[in-house]
Amino acid sequence: MPRKELQLVEAEMSKAPPFSTTEGAPVRALVEGGNVRTYRKGTYLCHQGEPAPDVFFLLSGRLEVSSVSPNGTRMFHATVSEPQFVGELGALGELTRTASVVALADSQVWVGSADEFVQTVAAQPAASRVVMRALARQVQAGQAFVDDLLFLDLKGRVAKRLLQMVTADLDLLPDDGALVPEVTQADLASLCGGSRENVARILKELERRALIRREGHRYVLRKIAALAKIADL
Numbered sequence: 001m002p003r004k005e006l007q008l009v010e011a012e013m014s015k016a017p018p019f020s021t022t023e024g025a026p027v028r029a030l031v032e033g034g035n036v037r038t039y040r041k042g043t044y045l046c047h048q049g050e051p052a053p054d055v056f057f058l059l060s061g062r063l064e065v066s067s068v069s070p071n072g073t074r075m076f077h078a079t080v081s082e083p084q085f086v087g088e089l090g091a092l093g094e095l096t097r098t099a100s101v102v103a104l105a106d107s108q109v110w111v112g113s114a115d116e117f118v119q120t121v122a123a124q125p126a127a128s129r130v131v132m133r134a135l136a137r138q139v140q141a142g143q144a145f146v147d148d149l150l151f152l153d154l155k156g157r158v159a160k161r162l163l164q165m166v167t168a169d170l171d172l173l174p175d176d177g178a179l180v181p182e183v184t185q186a187d188l189a190s191l192c193g194g195s196r197e198n199v200a201r202i203l204k205e206l207e208r209r210a211l212i213r214r215e216g217h218r219y220v221l222r223k224i225a226a227l228a229k230i231a232d233l
Helices: 003-014 024-032 088-092 114-122 125-151 154-164 185-192 196-208 224-230
Strands: 035-039 044-046 054-068 074-080 084-086 100-113 212-215 218-221
Touching: 003 024, 003 054, 024 100, 024 114, 044 054, 054 088, 054 114, 074 185, 088 114, 088 125, 100 114, 114 125, 125 154, 154 185, 154 196, 154 218, 154 224, 185 196, 196 212
Parallel strands: none
Antiparallel strands: 035 100, 044 100, 054 074, 054 084, 054 100, 212 218
């Protein structure tokens, strides 16, 4: 890997979890063991069910993470557009891929050994704590989703998911005017556990009530407090 490219990857990786509190040398060694690849729009980085020998770090572009449930239903998980690791949790658990990752736009991605990533994390207590917190949040999020299905109607789940897409902590809601990352109605329906038709109807209702505004393929949350009330927050 050319020195300039190596320095760029190291700089971005050092700012992202789990290495944002780690000294530079371990990150540099990890970066040197991998390489940067270009994935054209529509190209899959990995498929659900495959072995996970590599981890990915998005440098630029946009990726989508999704899976297929046992009954054949597509489950949207996330769109990734900021520099960060993708596919690392499966490597940490020595699991096959739990989801597929596809490039939604031409993307530059660092690809490195899962074993080296795990060894680097294990050797850095601060990085290990970040990973453990991430795993704990995933468990908590899974339980919260089950609770939402039981106790929130679909309108409440839509409002809550829109808020979750603009803040990492629902106790710290943003100001009015927050812009939701680009998401299709079908993907939002997958995130909320509803049909695309019903979610589209709810979004239209929220627009009529001036709680949200559509701008192209994105939504602006115009009245955060009102959405929070619908989401029972």
